[in-house]
Amino acid sequence: MKEIVVISGKGGTGKTTIAASFAALAENAVMADCDVDASDLHLILRPVIKTGNRFFCGHEAEIRKNDCISCGACLANCRFEAVKMNGDVAGEAEFSIDASACDGCGACVYLCPVKAIDFHSRYCGEWFVSDTRFGPMVHAVLAPGAENSGKLVNLVRMNAKKTAEETGGNIIITDGPPGIGCPVISSVTGADAVLAVAEPTLSGLHDLRRIMELARHFGIRTLVCVNRSDMNTGISEEIEKLSAESGAVFAGRIPYDDEINRAHDGGISIIEHGKGESVGRIREVWNETRRNI
Numbered sequence: 001m002k003e004i005v006v007i008s009g010k011g012g013t014g015k016t017t018i019a020a021s022f023a024a025l026a027e028n029a030v031m032a033d034c035d036v037d038a039s040d041l042h043l044i045l046r047p048v049i050k051t052g053n054r055f056f057c058g059h060e061a062e063i064r065k066n067d068c069i070s071c072g073a074c075l076a077n078c079r080f081e082a083v084k085m086n087g088d089v090a091g092e093a094e095f096s097i098d099a100s101a102c103d104g105c106g107a108c109v110y111l112c113p114v115k116a117i118d119f120h121s122r123y124c125g126e127w128f129v130s131d132t133r134f135g136p137m138v139h140a141v142l143a144p145g146a147e148n149s150g151k152l153v154n155l156v157r158m159n160a161k162k163t164a165e166e167t168g169g170n171i172i173i174t175d176g177p178p179g180i181g182c183p184v185i186s187s188v189t190g191a192d193a194v195l196a197v198a199e200p201t202l203s204g205l206h207d208l209r210r211i212m213e214l215a216r217h218f219g220i221r222t223l224v225c226v227n228r229s230d231m232n233t234g235i236s237e238e239i240e241k242l243s244a245e246s247g248a249v250f251a252g253r254i255p256y257d258d259e260i261n262r263a264h265d266g267g268i269s270i271i272e273h274g275k276g277e278s279v280g281r282i283r284e285v286w287n288e289t290r291r292n293i
């Protein structure tokens, strides 16, 4: 079983367009949406949820008002300013904890003299195993304000692999998060290859360098394609040159294509839509990707 992760230096480069197209072109694939902070692969693949699971990460403290003796120890010891005091005088004031500011360090729970603080698991989102017209899909939604998306990404990948094993899938196509932060590292470590989708701008070139460094650091085979390549043919050539110099496989150029938006407006991939110059080019990128993993 192989795993290819489609990534990009920033959002809006066409990463999900490519991942959805690969889903349409692959046989026996399992799809994983690891862009849990801003997932949108579901808009094209329209998964039908089979199972949903809650995701918890860390803890959050909550004061039981009836048990609190208003000593102020939690306020004095919270480094994250999450404890709020309603009133001026300790002994009379009411204390509460702002869940969004609480880091879950547990200091107040430990120091409260009357053990009046509960320490709940923190709800951070949900992950799903679904069916799509192209095969199973594992995806997730991070709760508003929740962090630790790297853990959720790991969970999605782990379950995509498990689903592929159960269903006889031979390739996992992952829509990765943008950038080079923790969720991206969680998305690419241990994958067979990454396909970096670059756009032909100076910042796109800069982002691509950073992505390639990251992939090199983790020893992952790298393929590169340029999306909307005709917007700046000079930089597109530079991207191709950079790929060759860095030992990456250049998988192709995809021109700007209005038909992509039309396809997505109809909730289908550009491959299913079948119209537009990009269709053949994306097929070429897929064939090159398949040859190299």
Ligand code: SF4
Residues within 6 Å of the ligand: 060, 061, 077, 078, 079, 080, 081, 082, 083, 097, 101, 102, 103, 104, 105, 106, 107, 108, 109
């Ligand atoms: S758990 Fe830590 S961060 Fe949260 S309120 Fe208590 S001391 Fe502050």
Ligand code: SF4
Residues within 6 Å of the ligand: 063, 067, 068, 069, 070, 071, 072, 073, 074, 075, 095, 111, 112, 113, 114, 115, 116, 117
């Ligand atoms: S440390 Fe415990 S008793 Fe003291 S104010 Fe905080 S919750 Fe209340």
